Amino acid sequence: MNISDLNGHFPILVAEDDPIARKILEKTLTKEGHEVVSVENGRKAFDLFKERFFPIILTDWMMPEMDGIELCRAVRNHQASGYVFVIILTSKDSKGDIVTGLNSGADDYVQKPFNPAELKARIKTCLRILELERSLKEANENIRILSITDPLTKSYNRGYITECLPKEINRAIRYKRSLSLVLCDIDHFKKVNDTYGHPSGDHVLIEFVNSIKQSIRQDLDWIARYGGEEFLIVLPETGPEGAYILAERLRNSISKRKFIFQEKAFNITCSFGISGFDSATSDENISSESLINAADHYLYQCKLEGRNRVKAGYVGKTQSAIFNDKRLLFNHQ
């Protein structure tokens, strides 16, 4: 989106008590394609601003109830969703206003009575700055996404687990909800790489993640690459029994699926270790580490018992007694 696309999409809030000036401002800016909302004092402008974000505010200086300077300060102290470009309208009789206005947080000023060409030029300057802010935000968001994404599989990465898993656990404990982790590992993955080549292995990892993404709930469950061919699925609002059903379905479908890469077809199997808690078993000592350790423990059991299986258990009561206290629920070959 470039600046011309944004032109008509930057609503302007006008605060001006003089009805003639307000009328002229409205008409001049509307003719330029801007959406203009005008009010007669700073108080009304700020009330409106709190309800709806305006990236551009054009305000008179002297107004009843709340003047332009107070409005400017209030806007700057308010947590807005983006930068607000404030242009203050100053009288040509009071030069000192310009300094005070800019010091109070205004970005620019226009002297009254304004010249329409000058006003339009100032608004264009303002749009350039807002567009710059938008592109910076977009770039920051892209960097943020890259920093939490595994570049190969496009699942989340280990950093995301470290950042978000504790929050998921805290939320589940606070609201007495269940939560489960599924730690899954592709069996004998090294053989895939050794037999069919690393590009085949990469293909398997991508397809494996895609199948899991299709089986979990959008915007609630998430998957992250824990390391190598090991992935962690986080299932909020799901106890170990529910996680088991999901993992078993995944195990079954993956084992039956034929992976084809460069005209070579092969099968893989996966092992799944599950740990979780519900409102009855949760306690405040449950941590990311204890949950992951428990899931890893079950995953290890799967490997010991021949792979291509699912094992799940509860975690809870006290952290130190996780493995002693666990109730092994399911063993599935």
Place this chain on the structure above:
Amino acid sequence: MTDVTKPIDMEEIMEILDDDKELLIECFDELLNSMPQTLVEIQSAIKEGNASSLDEAAHKFKGSLRYIAAGTAADVAYQLETMGKEENLSLADNIFSTLCEECEKVKDFMERYKAGI
């Protein structure tokens, strides 16, 4: 050339309004409607010796007059605004009379313009 004898500088106002004649009539109507009340407010502030009310009312009126390029009337309103700011209303009555005279000229000009004279 700007005609300084006219109470409203048409060249200037058409520049301010971007040659929008419809807007010009709207602005004239707005001022014709609000002017009597505004003058009453200014007069009351002077009578009551209320400097801050005079400052506010004269400042706002000056702004309106500047937008319609009524330079002389705006300058007189500015004198009253300054008196209010400086809290010195000793000459305010006289200046107010001048403002009324200038406003009468502005009003007459706007009405004649609207009537197409």
